[in-house]
Amino acid sequence: MAGCVVSQVRISEIFHSLQGESRTVGFPTAFIRLTGCPLRCQYCDTTYAFSGGELLSIATILEQIAPFQSRFVTVTGGEPLAQPECLPLLTALCDAGYQVSLETSGAMNIAGVDPRVSVVMDLKTPDSGEAHRNLYSNIELLKPVDQVKFVICSRQDYQWARMKLDEYQLSQRVDDVLFSPSHQQINPTDLADWIVQDRLPVRFQIQLHKLLWADGPGR
Numbered sequence: 001m002a003g004c005v006v007s008q009v010r011i012s013e014i015f016h017s018l019q020g021e022s023r024t025v026g027f028p029t030a031f032i033r034l035t036g037c038p039l040r041c042q043y044c045d046t047t048y049a050f051s052g053g054e055l056l057s058i059a060t061i062l063e064q065i066a067p068f069q070s071r072f073v074t075v076t077g078g079e080p081l082a083q084p085e086c087l088p089l090l091t092a093l094c095d096a097g098y099q100v101s102l103e104t105s106g107a108m109n110i111a112g113v114d115p116r117v118s119v120v121m122d123l124k125t126p127d128s129g130e131a132h133r134n135l136y137s138n139i140e141l142l143k144p145v146d147q148v149k150f151v152i153c154s155r156q157d158y159q160w161a162r163m164k165l166d167e168y169q170l171s172q173r174v175d176d177v178l179f180s181p182s183h184q185q186i187n188p189t190d191l192a193d194w195i196v197q198d199r200l201p202v203r204f205q206i207q208l209h210k211l212l213w214a215d216g217p218g219r
């Protein structure tokens with residue numbers, strides 16, 4: 001029909017797996033990975049999603065995840081919010097009755113995200129190489145059901161994350177602040193010990209999917 005535009009989203013992959021991190025870790029989850037990211041974190045494990053992919057309508061995406069029969073859907077990337085069509089996709093997923101989470105780098109404005117979505121927002125640490133991209137104005141927009149994640153590469157990163165936790169009172173803003181060791185860059189036991197010693201009100205997490213399946217598309 002003339003004038004009728006169907007929203008399309010560029011998708012790297014759609015797959016069914018266990019949630020490897022965040023509050024719903026361990027639950028079978030449908031993952032929708034959007035193509036493209038304006039950042040280049042040194043530890044990025046999804047560089048294959050920087051380009052390529054396939055343009056799909058929102059209706060097609062809904063059709064593709066339906067057979068998974070999953071209560072949980074995670075929209076990830078890349079950086080999903082780099083595509084404006086991510087916003088109507090999130091709303092359509094919520095309307096369809098899914099419990100939706102969005103993994104975002106913290107570099108894009110989260111203001112337009114459907115309030116039913118649990119936003120899992122990174123704050124990039126200095127050793128990621130992308131700390132200058134953090135959009136701190138997002139912090140005001142966080143809801144209690146959202147989550148803030150620090151991927152920690154070093155003791156210096158840990159100290160920086162502690163400082164941000166305090167500066168922005170993050171554990172009062174959101175139910176879960178996540179401290180995650182960067183894979184093979186820091187001893188996870190050290191990070192766990194520091195959190196306990198310093199009595200930090202944060203949740204330690206290790207990426208479950210890496211322990212189970214290592215890296216790669218579809219995990």
Ligand code: SF4
Nearest residue numbers: 037039041044078105
């Ligand atoms: S924001 Fe995420 S997808 Fe983008 S470079 Fe960093 S780790 Fe990779």
